[in-house]
Amino acid sequence: MNNPDTQWGEMQAQLRAAIDGLDEDAAVALAQAALAQGVTPLEFFRNVVEPVLTAIGDAFSRLEVFLPDLMRAGVVVKAVQTKALEPAIRASGGVSSSEGRVVIGTAQGDIHDIGKNMVALMLQVNGFTVTDLGTNVSTAAFIDVARRENADIIAMSSLLTTSLPFVKDVLARLDAAGERARFMVIAGGAPVTEAWSQAAGLNGFAEDAVEAVALCRGLMAKRREAAA
Ligand code: B1M
Numbered sequence: 001m002n003n004p005d006t007q008w009g010e011m012q013a014q015l016r017a018a019i020d021g022l023d024e025d026a027a028v029a030l031a032q033a034a035l036a037q038g039v040t041p042l043e044f045f046r047n048v049v050e051p052v053l054t055a056i057g058d059a060f061s062r063l064e065v066f067l068p069d070l071m072r073a074g075v076v077v078k079a080v081q082t083k084a085l086e087p088a089i090r091a092s093g094g095v096s097s098s099e100g101r102v103v104i105g106t107a108q109g110d111i112h113d114i115g116k117n118m119v120a121l122m123l124q125v126n127g128f129t130v131t132d133l134g135t136n137v138s139t140a141a142f143i144d145v146a147r148r149e150n151a152d153i154i155a156m157s158s159l160l161t162t163s164l165p166f167v168k169d170v171l172a173r174l175d176a177a178g179e180r181a182r183f184m185v186i187a188g189g190a191p192v193t194e195a196w197s198q199a200a201g202l203n204g205f206a207e208d209a210v211e212a213v214a215l216c217r218g219l220m221a222k223r224r225e226a227a228a
Contacts, residue, residue, distance in 0.1 A: 008047045015052045022072050024079035031084035041085040049077055077114055089125055098129045100220040103146045104155040105133035110163035122209040139169045146183050153216055158189040168200050184219045188212060
């Protein structure tokens with residue numbers, strides 16, 4: 001790209017217009033055109049999708065936009081993910097061995113899934129076996145499925161301050177069952193910070209999908225070392 005900042009700005013404006021007009025086709029076409037020009041799916045996600053969603057979220061905090069605007073954003077971005085970015089990311093993947101088993105979901109009471117889906121997809125294409133439990137996942141479901149799948153890692157997404165306590169709840173229930181060492185528990189999402197994750201006793205946290213892959217790889221390397 002000749003002038004990346006200008007081009008990102010133009011694409012952000014076009015995505016925002018597509019969201020405001022609930023025009024999924026226009027948003028998907030925008031992403032596909034960018035991919036055809038050589039922009040990678042992750043570049044598009046980081047430089048176009050994330051800034052637009054952040055701007056809409058900030059405007060929502062200032063009461064400049066309202067719930068229907070957030071809902072339009074969710075619908076349009078979901079179309080961009082499933083119809084343009086995910087197929088492109090999958091096409092570039094192709095790792096066959098399993099790096100480790102991850103059970104992922106959005107914490108109880110929380111239905112945000114755009115970031116969680118990106119993390120799940122990036123883990124999959126980087127060789128992890130991923131079981132995605134979706135959104136509003138209860139503590140019991142995280143733990144039951146982790147046991148059933150013999151998971152290495154439980155990965156929780158939390159976008160709401162009200163769903164954060166359910167991350168701690170998983171840790172507490174694992175402790176109570178004497179299984180804290182069996183599963184490595186990690187989390188991500190806007191309210192999850194490094195300080196919070198350390199205080200809660202998590203095995204780690206990640207700012208974004210790329211960091212989540214690095215974190216899971218690092219945790220698996222430590223687990224293999226400890227087992228050797
Ligand atoms: Co809502 N929402 N929302 N929302 N929403 C936020 C999160 C909010 C910050 C907006 C704001 O006020 N500024 C605010 C939360 C405030 C708070 O609790 N501190 C909020 C609110 C208040 C609400 C409702 C309560 C609104 C209402 O009803 N009055 C309601 C709650 C519903 C519920 O969950 N029970 C609600 C509803 C919704 C929609 C359903 C309409 C829609 C979601 C659609 C969907 O997800 N399918 C929506 C949206 C779109 C947003 C914003 C605008 C965008 C969220 C998003 O997708 N971001 C958001 C504002 C914002 O984020 N600034 C907002 C982009 C995404 C890529 O980022 O999910 O953070 P993120 O994921 C990143 C990283 O965090 C990390 O990697 C991802 C990729 O880079 N990551 C992980 C995430 N999970 C990870 C897990 C890991 C590792 C990394 O595992 C280890």
